[in-house]
Amino acid sequence: MPELPEVETVARGVDARVRGDKIAEAWFSSYPQTFKTSPQTQAKGLEGRTILEVHRTGKHIVCELASDAATIDAQWIVHLGMTGRLLVTTPDAPLAPHTHARLRLESGREIRFVDPRRFGRLEFRKLKKANGFEAKGAEPLSIDSAPFAQLFRGRKLAIKAALLNQTLLSGVGNIYADESLFRAGIRPRRAAGRLSRAELEKLRLALQAVLLDAIRLGGSSVSDYVDAEGVRGFFQLEHRVYQRAGEPCLVCSTPIRRIVVGGRSTHYCPQCQK
DNA sequence: CTACCTCCCTGGATGC
DNA sequence: TGCATCCAGGGAGGTA
Structure with a gap:
């Protein structure tokens, strides 16, 4: 069950492998409870955007995205729930059961979201007037x-x-x-x-x-x-x-x-x- | 507002 | 061995 240290580990690992990479194509499964924003909206928003940075906020993994310039204009937010996994694989790696999202990257790598129990949540957020993702509570590691x-x-x-x-x-x-x-x-x-x-x-x-x-x-x-x-x-x-x-x-x-x-x-x- | 309840899901463990 | 049942648990949403 991923908590802060597990989410931090995943975010660091994903960041190290996909930072600067561009999302060529996004695929989502059809389980609506997995998504806050619809699969179609997420796929459309993700495709063509570049991943500037991946980091952790609370138990959420936040991918900072940019359309062309190095300016963040959208976020992909991943919550792993109980059994969620966010993996970086090669495209030909065997597909795990309960794979709910695949982001094919221009480098040839692939980000996969796997979640058997489906307590995880995925959200795409365009940053116009909307603020970036903020955790509701205080950050345990830095609170005084x-x-x-x-x-x-x-x-x-x-x-x-x-x-x-x-x-x-x-x-x-x-x-x-x-x-x-x-x-x-x-x-x-x-x-x-x-x-x-x-x-x-x-x-x-x-x-x-x-x-x-x-x-x-x-x-x-x-x-x-x-x-x-x-x-x-x-x-x-x-x-x-x-x-x-x-x-x-x-x-x-x-x-x-x-x-x-x-x-x-x-x-x-x-x-x-x- | 706080505190507590229910529900969502699947697979591993347990029971017969 | 096989099938049914139990149960974990983060967070949303509802209620008193």
């Missing part, structure tokens, strides 16, 4: 101490649920919420607004550290996540609580507990997290 604390002030919901709320922070998903709460020693069910300033700062630093560690290792390959080349990440080997229910805590050997918070499976150490 005071604004981070402000996000949770007065909130009664569980800190785990607050971390997952994309309108507060953009990019944190189930894995890194659990892992950062473990590193910060905070129980996932604590009311967000009841955490002390010191605890919130510990959480912010833990979150940023765990995200950077994960980016360094190419993300976590649970489910079927792979990077732009189809290579798996390695951060799943570093998970201390996520999907380790019943296994001993790596710090104190207490069995890791699994509960449900905000409708999501949640893992924590009852001894280390208060």
